[in-house]
Amino acid sequence: DADVTQTPRNRITKTGKRIMLECSQTKGHDRMYWYRQDPGLGLRLIYYSFDVKDINKGEISDGYSVSRQAQAKFSLSLESAIPNQTALYFCATSDTGTGGDTQYFGPGTRLTVL
């Protein structure tokens, strides 16, 4: 089984709908992240959480919210989806250790907002 899983893998929705993307991990890591990836723009950080009680905004948090339900679960919500939120979304985890902030990614969710 994959260490970082994301559901759904693909989603098509309409403008104005509320959408939740879910991420679960079995790596036992404390830190979790949500990114979006767009062609030519690379990976951009939306939100990150260093533990259950610690939530931080990334560089593009407007229009998004998150919930850290447990150490292993981190969900991303789009309160009212708009077409420019069409992108590939990735969840990642990390455990600082002595090796720096090495991040491990899930398989991604392809979201299309019509």
Next chain:
Amino acid sequence: QKEVEQDPGPLSVPEGAIVSLNCTYSNSAFQYFMWYRQYSRKGPELLMYTYSSGNKEDGRFTAQVDKSSKYISLFIRDSQPSDSATYLCAMGHTGFQKLVFGTGTRLLVSP
């Protein structure tokens, strides 16, 4: 100016070629450097990790960091069609707690 610059490619090479992928950066505080490989419709997977300056080799892959020039490279020897993917550089430092990613270089290795 972006904090990390990476040529988007695509870079097309024949099988067996030596491939050089590069990133430049502006933040001299970066201490650790990574290369991720991303196949189409998949999540990025960690390929190489290097702390501070120097080289690191792992099979056909060699990562180099030149902090004086703020330049990092990934070399792939004897490239294979299975190496066709997008390669992203990433970097950070212990006080930053986040990674900064390049936009990725798409590599195509033809048989």
